[in-house]
Amino acid sequence: MSDVTSTADAPRSPGRPRSVRADEAIVQATLDLLAEGNSIEALSIEAIAARAGVGKATIYRRWSGKDALLLDALRTLKGTPPEPAGHSVRDDLVLLVGAVGHNVDPRAAKIMPCLVPEVNRSPDHYQLYQTIIEPRRRLMRDVLRRGVASGELRADLDIDLAMALLSGPMVLQRVLRWHPELDDRILPERIVDGVLEGLRAR
Amino acid sequence: MSDVTSTADAPRSPGRPRSVRADEAIVQATLDLLAEGNSIEALSIEAIAARAGVGKATIYRRWSGKDALLLDALRTLKGTPPEPAGHSVRDDLVLLVGAVGHNVDPRAAKIMPCLVPEVNRSPDHYQLYQTIIEPRRRLMRDVLRRGVASGELRADLDIDLAMALLSGPMVLQRVLRWHPELDDRILPERIVDGVLEGLRAR
The missing domain is CATH 1.10.357.10 (Tetracycline Repressor, domain 2)
Known part of the structure; x- marks a missing residue:
């Protein structure tokens, strides 16, 4: 998972690329689903993609799978x-x-x-x-x-x-x-x- | 809740009264439902009664409500x-x-x-x-x-x-x-x- 870097440091300017906005939406969707009581086990890439309004392929372009995405999402909770x-x-x-x-x-x-x-x-x-x-x-x-x-x-x-x-x-x-x-x-x-x-x- | 005493000390002889067996079934049903991921908020006396195989009245004869039952159930987890x-x-x-x-x-x-x-x-x-x-x-x-x-x-x-x-x-x-x-x-x-x-x- 060494190629997975946090999205928390991404600049919040309106001009940042669409891919950064999509990454943020995916991380936020993951955290929302967990906060609503879904277990890690129950969490699916399908559900995350649906909540973030992206296709599954967009998630897999950035993360190797659910655990890599989870790692990134949970890290953003703690901050620097x-x-x-x-x-x-x-x-x-x-x-x-x-x-x-x-x-x-x-x-x-x-x-x-x-x-x-x-x-x-x-x-x-x-x-x-x-x-x-x-x-x-x-x-x-x-x-x-x-x-x-x-x-x-x-x-x-x-x-x-x-x-x-x-x-x-x-x-x-x-x-x-x-x-x-x-x-x-x-x-x-x-x-x-x-x-x-x-x-x-x- | 001072009238609520733990059922954990009840003697485990086959001859103990039916009410004691019912109390134990109710406490066990409460813990099973919590362990299956039901929140305290979602837990209902109806669901506990159904799981324990008793009527709601049997629960209310022993406990004043959900919180009194919960207190007893959670106490049995820890033991003496x-x-x-x-x-x-x-x-x-x-x-x-x-x-x-x-x-x-x-x-x-x-x-x-x-x-x-x-x-x-x-x-x-x-x-x-x-x-x-x-x-x-x-x-x-x-x-x-x-x-x-x-x-x-x-x-x-x-x-x-x-x-x-x-x-x-x-x-x-x-x-x-x-x-x-x-x-x-x-x-x-x-x-x-x-x-x-x-x-x-x-």
């Missing part, structure tokens, strides 16, 4: 990943934790949770999900490695575990609204400081 | 909460973190994620969800308070934040299978030790 400034490990982590579970497209709130059972059932879709989240995980991994190298973080840090400790509370609160008392706005900062300092008395 | 031994705060937290996202009924994996968008849309259903998770949160809150009182945990600990720090990584990994490299079996222990000790070098 943040760019850590590279000065303070703590501040970079606050930035990245603040982006966990954040989506630029409101349809994500309807689409993403329901994909979980499907993704867990199908190795192909699990791979697709990993492809979407891995670039964001890599950003956090790089910041944590920098912290270990600089001596700010423990030398024996398990990077994968540390990423779960930082990301998990944000998903719990932002996606599941687990606890009504926690204030989402200052939460990234509080999660990072809490996990960095630990709960144990010293 | 664990009982902390009360000796070591660390060990009790490992026990409770190990129960986060754990369900005794495999239908939970299909039902729970898809409920998220509905729960977030409806204040009534959000309240229902809070009613289900609050008893488990209370167990963890009590252990954390004990740790603060005994001096094992920081005196300035934010209990609500600490619960999110401990529970979030487990949900992320157990429900979302966020990171394929983390070993679920030893994860509760590693999460608790990671959050207690913190990531910062000392």
Whole structure:
């Protein structure tokens, strides 16, 4: 799927080529159908083409199949990943934790949770999900490695575990609204400081 | 809904009364319909009665309405909460973190994620969800308070934040299978030790 690039960055001028407009309509149709409760399995190229007002051939000219199109569509929900400034490990982590579970497209709130059972059932879709989240995980991994190298973080840090400790509370609160008392706005900062300092008395 | 008690503890002897068998059939029918992809909104007492092979009146004799029945049905997915031994705060937290996202009924994996968008849309259903998770949160809150009182945990600990720090990584990994490299079996222990000790070098 390396030839599949996101359409989200396409310029929104009225003069852009018809093919770009068609691509956008196809991605939007895919997201609309998912947001209306259609499962990945139920989703068909036929239904997407009909909703976008294009022929199936137009879809296949741009994407190799349903999974490649899905990858592109789901990526547009999240938007562009943040760019850590590279000065303070703590501040970079606050930035990245603040982006966990954040989506630029409101349809994500309807689409993403329901994909979980499907993704867990199908190795192909699990791979697709990993492809979407891995670039964001890599950003956090790089910041944590920098912290270990600089001596700010423990030398024996398990990077994968540390990423779960930082990301998990944000998903719990932002996606599941687990606890009504926690204030989402200052939460990234509080999660990072809490996990960095630990709960144990010293 | 305080008059609604779980049917999960009903004795499973062949001699139990017909009303208990009917209650169980109704709860199972509710869970089957949810697991088949019916939303809470789409679920009707009519459909549940038809699936359970009982009349609507039988349902209304036991439950005040759909939400009371749902509460009971969703509670049976999770099973009985664990009982902390009360000796070591660390060990009790490992026990409770190990129960986060754990369900005794495999239908939970299909039902729970898809409920998220509905729960977030409806204040009534959000309240229902809070009613289900609050008893488990209370167990963890009590252990954390004990740790603060005994001096094992920081005196300035934010209990609500600490619960999110401990529970979030487990949900992320157990429900979302966020990171394929983390070993679920030893994860509760590693999460608790990671959050207690913190990531910062000392």
